[in-house]
Amino acid sequence: MNKTKERNEHPLDELLRTDRIPHIWCPGCGIGTAFSASLVAMKTSAIDLQKTVMVSGIGCSGRGAGYIKLDSYHTTHGRAIPFATGMKLANPELNVVVFSGDGDLFAIGGNHFIHAARRNIDLTVVCVNNFNYGMTGGQAAATTPCNARTTTTPRGNPETPFNLPFMAFAAGASYVARWTILHTRDLTKSVEEALLRRGFSFIEVLAPCPTSYGRRNKQKPLDTLKAYQERTVIKHACHPAEVQLDFERGITLGKFFDLERPTFLDMYDRTCRPQERIEKSEAV
């Protein structure tokens, strides 16, 4: 009876392409935690994993699709949501999860995001926000906080970043939440809720990027997590316009919005296929 016997199988190994692990994410990178929280949520939400697809764009977070042992798509830059939309419309039975980064979903893919939220397509979007373009060397992104230093803003970022939950809410998403990788249990619960929620669900996950963003802003990975611990305030049902993301003044976390409304497929069937709908309801 050896209490500390070597064991090499992790409980999530059944959902991982273990031949590709260890993954490419840097030591201290938060994407791994966000990814593992999504996998746990997929397992615990009891959705049919044979009918679950993960779609990723380009970037560090975009590698997620390569590590999951389910059907997955690694798409072109910014186009994770269009691929996911197509997949969902072609086969409405699928549970489509988009796992990608802030640069991919909100900079090059910003319009796709807005329109998918407007149409309320039944997707679950997990956006890992690490405040910069990590994979290409730490350039300023649409989410880089004001005054933060990056490769392309060595004297500080003069721009104002996007408020992602507000944008998702304004565009018409059904579920909007924000967590950090430190709030892993809440994050997992939130992804689980989003998977079961019909309609466009958006979860922003704040994650440290020690190699690119942290190094230029004097944030060691543990410092970032300590900041997440000390400066975050959980305010459920806070109006997304009042949500803060500022390492000095505070970071608002929580489930901001959760309201079911007809999805794109419901509306499409109602408008363009009324005959089939009548037949279906008669058959039932």
Next chain:
Amino acid sequence: MKYWRVPLDADQIEVTRGIVHIVAERCKGCGYCIAFCPRDVLEVSPRYNAKGYHPPQVKRADECVNCHYCEIICPDFAIYSVEASADLV
């Protein structure tokens, strides 16, 4: 953790016991599990894994209550805990 008073049903509560398993070859030495373990079970190991990182090692095995926090915060799928009774069988 110190409590300023003892819960009334303290004698009825069964505290779970856990055993931590570390997949050392996957670890990248970020230290999240060590820093955020609520019972301070882990510490940095002096030995290296094949990639040259220091994986964690169990310092106070009896303190683990199987909360799984190390497992869910680990970005590298390198640590997990199982309930002690199940493992000892």
